[in-house]
Amino acid sequence: MRPVSLLNILTFPDPRLRTKAKPVAAVDSAIRTLVDDMLETMYDAPGIGLAANQVNVAKQVIVIDISEARDEPHVFINPRIEVSGPPVETDEGCLSVPGFYEPVTRREHVQVEALDQQGKPFSLEAEGLLSVCIQHECDHLEGKLFVDYLSNLKRARIRQKLSKSQRVRA
């Protein structure tokens, strides 16, 4: 049997993914535990990014690790982003939309202001995959999924295939 991740990752089209996350009021031990659990779930899945809404926690928390060795975790709490630069197209996938990869156009650069796991403010500039991933995860916090950028036809097809896999297979 395929090992499963620890927290339950909600799957599109679960409407809980359509809930906007609330800012974290204080980075306390509960938030640090959430971050640890999210990292473990993301590594286990495996994925390169996870937003708290995906595990049914409506809080502005994101974890990302795009490194090959899986040893460079980034944690963003209450992130605010500003995008700039030319549009770039990347094939995106999502742990909440398992098995589908589709091209999505985003901006090349991103400037992030956020809190780290200790509650300390930091800022970061990113481009390339990290920039795409940050934009993708920040969309989650707004209740938005990458499939929202696709044509209605493509989105309907993904919805149909995923819902088929959740039928009783006689």
Add this chain to the structure above:
Amino acid sequence: MRGHLSQSDRARAARHLARIIGRGDSLDHVVRRETNPLCLEMTYGCLRHYFSLAEAVEERLARPLRAKDLDVLCLLLVGAYQLQRMRVPGHAAINETVSAVRALGKPWAAALVNAVLRKLPTRPADDASEHPPWLQGKIEALYGDQAPALLRANNQRAPMGLRINCRKIEPAAYRALLNDAGIAFDDAWLPESILLRKPQPSATLPGFRDGLVAVQDVGAQLVGGFIRERLQGGRRVLDACAAPGGKLFHLLESGLQLDLTALDNAPARLQTLTEMAKRLGHEGFATIAADACGLDWWDGEPFDCVLVDAPCSGSGTLRRHPDIKVNRTPRQVRQASQLQGALLRNLWRTVRPGCTLMYCTCSILAEENDQVVESFLEAQADARAVGVELPTGTATRHGWQMLPTEPATDGFYLARIDRQP
């Protein structure tokens, strides 16, 4: 007969759902004071069919909702449930649900609720499994050909089983009382077991207040009956995770003079157990509030029988607790199986050599059942699993598994482990 469904019933159901879906509160806890049967039906139904209803609603939701408006999303589920599963006429279901936004204090949501519900098909989704992918995957991997029937069974309504208190009334006499009250029932496997044709509030059962009868799944009664048959009077018995007390009381009703100790780590739950014992007229057993993963509560005198009705995922009780499908996480299953192993290893020391430990769960997942027993047996040289046979269910490698595909019972697991003399 179907009573009138008021707007406030709908709003209340939406609030219940928001607590369960959004905060992860348990269904039992959230509806403990809810008495309106229609509100209960909507709350249970929306959880039972959460995945297909949620999918239908999400598709028609034009933009994301704020976290604090989860009650609006839940009201949409309530509306969808009425349209697809309750045969409430479409115009009534929509109009009344739209009006219920006022009872939620969110009049701005009227247009949104109206727009979504008007676009919803009234036919329910065909053969939706209504399970989260991780749990469906586990069930399919474990049960193969049997999985479709099991998934469908999990989406049915739970039956209501009764256990006649043989200390207070003869089984035949209680059956006569049910007949007199015009309550239709079937017999189950044990003389004291009853299966109601239609569930009803327990307080309306004849003699309920006087403790003539208790509500208990008839599969759970088979577990109690199996243990009872292997006991003799005067034996020292430990029920290590005793609350809410069903199996304990069942043993007390056997007529055997047992030296029973009920252990539970939650004092509040032990309190409920004591109150229930009072209603049933049971006394003469000891209660201890302590953690069964330790031994500081133990006087060192071994037990002739130790019952470990271990905390588990509840995956065998999805009909009764459909919130498990929405809220349980794979981590909780893993944690449960770790706890189960720890309980076995610790409590084994309290079993008298030559005597028995009975291990049971209300789970259908091997990782909480046979696999827990298997790792225990591998590490414990003086432990041996002895086959269990019950009138329904199937033998597993080390024990016995009941499944809700036999509609009378929940999914229970039982293993008997003997300690070598």
